[in-house]
Amino acid sequence: MPSPTPSPVIRPYRPADRAAVAGVCVRTAHHGGDSRALYPDERLMPALFAEPYCHFDPDLAFVLDDGTGRAVGYIVGTADTARFVEDFRRTWIPRLAGRYPAPEPTVPPRTPTEEMIRLLHHPERMLVPELAGHPAHLHIDLLPPWQGQGHGRRLMHTFLDALRARGVDAVHLGMVTANTAARAFYDRLGFQEIRVADPGPLTYLGRSTTVG
Numbered sequence: 147m148p149s150p151t152p153s154p155v156i157r158p159y160r161p162a163d164r165a166a167v168a169g170v171c172v173r174t175a176h177h178g179g180d181s182r183a184l185y186p187d188e189r190l191m192p193a194l195f196a197e198p199y200c201h202f203d204p205d206l207a208f209v210l211d212d213g214t215g216r217a218v219g220y221i222v223g224t225a226d227t228a229r230f231v232e233d234f235r236r237t238w239i240p241r242l243a244g245r246y247p248a249p250e251p252t253v254p255p256r257t258p259t260e261e262m263i264r265l266l267h268h269p270e271r272m273l274v275p276e277l278a279g280h281p282a283h284l285h286i287d288l289l290p291p292w293q294g295q296g297h298g299r300r301l302m303h304t305f306l307d308a309l310r311a312r313g314v315d316a317v318h319l320g321m322v323t324a325n326t327a328a329r330a331f332y333d334r335l336g337f338q339e340i341r342v343a344d345p346g347p348l349t350y351l352g353r354s355t356t357v358g
Contacts, residue, residue: 152213154297156304159200159207159220166217167200168192174287175187177325184258190246193267195285197236198223202230208304210288210297218292221301223284225314227272230283234269242266276342280318280352282309302335303357310355318352 159167168188175181175191185191199222202206210219224230248267255261265271272283284305288298309317319341321328328347337351 151209154213154218154292155211156297156300157211159204159209159217159222163209163217163220164200166198167196167220167222170217170220170287170289171196173289177322178328179290185262185313190259190262190266193242193246194262196220196287198230198234198236199223199285201238202233206287206305208301208308210292210301212292217284217289219297219301221284221286221305223282223309223317225282225309225312227277227281227283231269231272239267239269273335274342274350276340277318277350277352280316280340282314282317282355284319285318286319298331306357310357314355316352316354318350320348322347322348323341323349 171192172182172185172188173180175195176184181191183190197326203222203224206225207222208220209217212218246266249255249260249264255264267286277283286298286301286305306317319332319337321332323329323345324347329351332351335352335353340350340352342350
């Protein structure tokens with residue numbers, strides 16, 4: 147008899163998942179699509195939006211395992227954005243400064259890569275006063291073949307459960323406003339827009355950690 151098809155499962159992140167999680171990040175970092183044409187250095191986007199969360203908050207990192215041990219999606223985040231920013235400034239930036247030196251503050255970025263490196267060196271951008279009532283924040287990504295099957299909802303509920311167990315009442319995220327597919331996903335999960343004074347290209351969304 148043929149072997150049964152492996153079933154996907156959600157499980158905690160493991161250090162062995164690092165390369166797979168980075169690959170998912172790279173292939174979804176441009177409005178949900180492949181970012182390699184914009185950011186040829188494939189270490190850059192994971193260094194901003196995936197790896198520091200796995201490093202500082204591994205207990206809040208979960209992956210969608212395709213059933214063979216390979217991560218094909220993830221959700222990562224922090225329970226305390228202010229603490230995360232402090233850790234990022236104190237220990238994460240020095241780890242990367244040799245590869246991504248701080249840009250001159252008076253020179254505007256000329257390429258998408260330079261723009262992201264500028265963000266890397268300015269973690270305080272995450273400290274938005276209007277988000278203080280939603281102290282946790284998250285990033286969630288799934289490879290396209292695994293989208294639209296309920297896995298994103300399950301990942302989100304797993305993350306919300308973990309936050310609630312820590313006594314965290316509310317969470318936020320920032321998404322590129324142009325990514326309308328992502329907005330529809332978050333709307334279905336009960337996220338609501340949080341108005342901020344200077345959102346730039348982002349829309350901020352938040353919700354309680356109560357799953358219902």
